[in-house]
Amino acid sequence: MSSVALGPLVFDAARLAAILGCAVLLGGAELADIRARRRGAPARHAVQAMRLVVTGLIAARAGYVAQNLAVFAEAPLDVLKVWQGGFSVGFGLAGLGAALAVTALRDLRGALPLGGLALAAVALGFGLLAAFPDPRGRPAPDVPLHALGGAPLTLTALDGPAVVNLWASWCPPCRREMPMMMEVADGGDLPILFVNQGEQPPQITRFLEQAGLAREGIYLDPARALMATYGARGLPATLFLDAEGRLVGTHTGEISRAELLRRMTTLSKGTT
Secondary structure, three states, X not given: OOEEEEOOEEEEHHHHHHHHHHHHHHHHHHHHHHHHHHHOOOOOHHXXXXXXXXXXXXXXXHXXXXXXXXXXXXXXXXXXXXXXXXXXXXXXXXXXXXXXXXXXHHOHHHHHHHHHHHHXXXXXXXXXXXXXXXXXXXXXXXXXXXXXXXOEEOHHHOOOOEEEEEEOOOOHHHHHHHHHHHHHHHHOOOOEEEEEEOOOHHHHHHHHHHHOOOOOOEEEEOOOHHHHHHOOOOOOEEEEEOOOOOEEEEEEOOOOHHHHHHHHHHHHOOOO
């Protein structure tokens, strides 16, 4: 999977690229201000850069919400759950460009270095994404997954596209997203397999009973074979498999209802 582990923190490639891009823009603006102060000139680049970043992030989030408005209309407070991800790159770049244009109209000379920093930040972000190997197309492994109290199953035996969620009971984001994902699974057309990584049946059963969650769709992978196969560096991790069992998409970390439904819709249509 396209993810990076930094100590206990795990970032998917897109989120890490965005963070580093923002860091380049803000850090470069602060360095420009330091040089300006030494010359006795006004130091305004850092404030302007912060405006660019905030505007870009707001536009990216607003664009994503607009694209998934029907889902967010049912749960408006989900708009505030930005830690789940859900940002539109196109809208974000448009917001960044608009904010840069406004800055140029007010202060063309001051906006020129910001424009260069913004271009460097965007180039860095897309460059990092291109550097990560693309996991899509990887076939499903023939690893036996034991249902909780049921017969074993392999991903290669699935008939049609499916969603596979890798989780553990000790993982807070896993615990938060599971009720929502089970609700989607109950009313959806695609199966969602909840494959526990590394825990034993008593521990899993105890968690499900305490959380009031069903046992259906729960599978065990005590050796964490799927994490190793797909290169998942942390939990939760959600895999999207097409009708042939090939990996067509991944999501690292807690997933939102909007993103899950969007991915499942594209999976049902056979698109990636």
